[in-house]
Amino acid sequence: xxxxxLDIQDLRLSFRSHxxxxxxxxxxxxxxxxxxxxxxxxxxxxxxxxxxRAVLGLLQSQRSAQITGRILFEGRDLASLSGANRRKLRGxxxxxxxxxxxxxxxxxxxxxxxFREVLRRSERSAxxxxxxxxxxxxxxxxSIDDPERVLASFPFQLSGGMNQRVMIAMALVxxxxxxxxxxxxxxxxxxxxxxxLKLMRKLADDRRAAVFFISHNLGVVREFSNRLYxxxxxxxxxxxxxxxxxxxxxxxxxxxxxxxxxRITRAGIPEIEESPEAFSAPCEIHETAGVAx
Amino acid sequence: xxxVLKLLAGRLAISLLVLAGVSMLIFxxxxxxxxxxxxxxxxxxxTPEQVEKLRQELRLDQPIWLxxxxxxxxxSRGELGTSLYTNRPVTRDIAQFLPATLELILAAGILMIxxxxxxxxxxxxxxxxxxxxxVRVVSLLGVSAPSFVWAVILMILFAFFLPxxxxxxxxxxxxxxxxITGFLFVDCLLxxxxxxxxxxxxxxALPAFALALSxxxxxxxxxxxxxxxxxxxxxxxxxxxxxxxxxxIARKYAFRPSLIPSLTIIGLDFAAMLGNAFLVEAIxxxxxxxxxxxxxxxxxxxxxxxxxxxxISAAFLIxxxxxxxxxxxxxxxxxxGRDRS
Ligand SMILES: Nc1ncnc2c1ncn2[C@@H]1O[C@H](COP(=O)(O)OP(=O)(O)OP(=O)(O)O)[C@@H](O)[C@H]1O
Ligand SMILES: [Mg+2]
Numbered sequence: 001x002x003x004x005x006l007d008i009q010d011l012r013l014s015f016r017s018h019x020x021x022x023x024x025x026x027x028x029x030x031x032x033x034x035x036x037x038x039x040x041x042x043x044x045x046x047x048x049x050x051x052x053r054a055v056l057g058l059l060q061s062q063r064s065a066q067i068t069g070r071i072l073f074e075g076r077d078l079a080s081l082s083g084a085n086r087r088k089l090r091g092x093x094x095x096x097x098x099x100x101x102x103x104x105x106x107x108x109x110x111x112x113x114x115f116r117e118v119l120r121r122s123e124r125s126a127x128x129x130x131x132x133x134x135x136x137x138x139x140x141x142x143s144i145d146d147p148e149r150v151l152a153s154f155p156f157q158l159s160g161g162m163n164q165r166v167m168i169a170m171a172l173v174x175x176x177x178x179x180x181x182x183x184x185x186x187x188x189x190x191x192x193x194x195x196x197l198k199l200m201r202k203l204a205d206d207r208r209a210a211v212f213f214i215s216h217n218l219g220v221v222r223e224f225s226n227r228l229y230x231x232x233x234x235x236x237x238x239x240x241x242x243x244x245x246x247x248x249x250x251x252x253x254x255x256x257x258x259x260x261x262x263r264i265t266r267a268g269i270p271e272i273e274e275s276p277e278a279f280s281a282p283c284e285i286h287e288t289a290g291v292a293x
Numbered sequence: 294x295x296x297v298l299k300l301l302a303g304r305l306a307i308s309l310l311v312l313a314g315v316s317m318l319i320f321x322x323x324x325x326x327x328x329x330x331x332x333x334x335x336x337x338x339x340t341p342e343q344v345e346k347l348r349q350e351l352r353l354d355q356p357i358w359l360x361x362x363x364x365x366x367x368x369s370r371g372e373l374g375t376s377l378y379t380n381r382p383v384t385r386d387i388a389q390f391l392p393a394t395l396e397l398i399l400a401a402g403i404l405m406i407x408x409x410x411x412x413x414x415x416x417x418x419x420x421x422x423x424x425x426x427x428v429r430v431v432s433l434l435g436v437s438a439p440s441f442v443w444a445v446i447l448m449i450l451f452a453f454f455l456p457x458x459x460x461x462x463x464x465x466x467x468x469x470x471x472x473i474t475g476f477l478f479v480d481c482l483l484x485x486x487x488x489x490x491x492x493x494x495x496x497x498a499l500p501a502f503a504l505a506l507s508x509x510x511x512x513x514x515x516x517x518x519x520x521x522x523x524x525x526x527x528x529x530x531x532x533x534x535x536x537x538x539x540x541x542i543a544r545k546y547a548f549r550p551s552l553i554p555s556l557t558i559i560g561l562d563f564a565a566m567l568g569n570a571f572l573v574e575a576i577x578x579x580x581x582x583x584x585x586x587x588x589x590x591x592x593x594x595x596x597x598x599x600x601x602x603x604x605i606s607a608a609f610l611i612x613x614x615x616x617x618x619x620x621x622x623x624x625x626x627x628x629x630g631r632d633r634s
Pocket of ligand 1: 043047
């Protein structure tokens with residue numbers, strides 16, 4: 001169990017506001033083994049992004065957020081780390097790819113400046129020559145043929161797909177052991193989204209990085225992930241190997257999600273008939289040899 | 294870089310056009326307001342012949358477009374005619390009084406930027422917290438009263454009841470700083486009179502602060518609002534996900550993008566100060582352009598009125614030009630256009 005890159009145990013999260021306390025996660029547990037690609041799938045508002053942000057430690061600084069449960073990264077309890085030590089992991093051992101590539105990059109700086117900033121997280125003295133060398137190679141890996149031009153550009157001068165690839169390359173600069181991808185490319189069109197996933201899969205394989213992948217689309221996940229968690233309203237309702245869940249969905253919510261797959265076009269959100277009572281059935285776990293779900 | 298030059302050339306051309314328009318307007322208005330400048334200048338005891346002679350000297354007997362033509366040809370030689378009030382070339386009067394006014398405005402502008410922006414940044418970084426609320430109240434106070442009201446209040450409080458600052462003037466009478474550039478601070482530095490410089494700074498503090506207060510409030514409020522908005526954008530979250538230090542995120546990711554809209558307002562505030570300075574100068578007996586301006590208007594001193602207004606308009610346009618240039622330098626969208634070169 002401690003061999004896992006990421007282990008989330010009974011993560012509970014609530015937000016305080018003027019209206020009172022809203023519980024968002026009701027005890028989420030999941031794990032990601034080394035080199036594994038794990039997907040977390042659920043509809044909008046089910047608590048996918050907040051889970052990812054809790055792993056990175058981005059919610060902990062928010063005054064309104066209350067978090068309990070344990071998040072172990074490479075066997076270390078993140079809560080036991082000091083703020084500074086925790087920050088050290090971000091962008092080095094774990095990095096995140098965001099949904100909207102164009103607005104996630106700093107609009108005022110050239111791509112190369114942003115690469116350098118990331119590279120300096122691990123190589124403090126990295127200069128522009130070294131940055132261009134590292135970034136150029138990575139950009140070629142994400143199928144960008146003219147890295148020099150891209151590096152000298154500002155985000156607004158590049159297309160959405162280009163920015164997406166830049167963001168993937170950036171996430172790989174410091175060779176993280178865990179790559180978190182929060183619906184990468186859903187802000188873009190389907191073909192770009194598809195390309196993005198193929199690229200990510202290849203790159204993660206090459207670098208032996210684990211991927212924690214978030215999506216609201218089961219169809220997207222089928223090709224990509226080894227293992228799958230289905231989340232509904234802050235609870236994991238089904239988990240197991242991707243193939244096993246697709247062959248034999250057990251939880252009513254998973255079945256509804258699967259039934260909705262053919263109807264999903266572009267970046268659409270699955271339309272699911274309301275039957276909330278059935279959806280609150282207990283979690284279904286597909287057991288597999290070797291991997292503890 | 295060429296995009297910036299092109300932009301600058303465009304703005305410069307527009308500024309010159311505006312200046313030409315202003316000159317025509319003020320030229321006409323100065324002549325339309327009632328009262329005969331020659332009669333006012335010569336006083337009630339002058340004979341009609343004397344008045345007529347002066348009118349001819351002033352070319353007031355000619356049609357207005359001819360007068361304007363003469364004005365333009367004077368201007369092309371760098372002259373603005375003679376003032377009836379001081380009997381000296383208007384350019385010399387302006388050269389004498391303008392530096393004091395510019396010095397005051399510059400001091401106020403520095404206060405506005407050096408106090409207003411940091412206040413806004415600190416407030417935004419602590420959004421919703423105690424410091425944020427404090428800054429919001431203080432900056433609201435700043436914008437809630439015009440600068441001449443602040444001038445009176447500050448003078449009563451800190452020059453009269455609590456005599457921490459001098460009540461009037463630009464420098465103590467015991468100092469004798471030779472005029473080299475007309476800018477007192479510069480002249481003090483050039484002649485190495487540091488005690489005089491300290492005294493001059495002490496004198497400018499209160500009027501500059503009064504002039505700056507509403508600008509400080511506005512800069513703080515605006516910077517705060519823009520930064521709070523920027524902090525919600527995705528690129529901040531991405532920066533945090535990479536573990537960049539918080540102060541660096543504040544500076545490069547939150548403040549820089551927020552500065553672009555703030556700068557426009559700061560430019561306008563600078564321009565507003567040019568007007569407000571007149572009243573503040575009057576209250577603190579600041580030997581700037583205001584006293585001269587008021588005197589020449591009351592005497593219908595045509596050349597001096599036109600010259601003063603033109604200089605103020607030019608200063609206004611230059612301030613705007615500088616702001617446009619700064620924005621172009623910060624914002625790559627303007628610097629590089631949308632081309633994918
Ligand atoms: N900072 C916050 N303060 C209060 N509530 C929040 C905050 N962030 C998220 N939430 C709430 O938590 C819930 C889960 O949000 P989350 O962003 O994780 O959804 P999601 O599963 O990623 O959905 P989507 O597919 O739309 O991205 C939502 O109901 C949201 O309103
Ligand atoms: Mg989300």
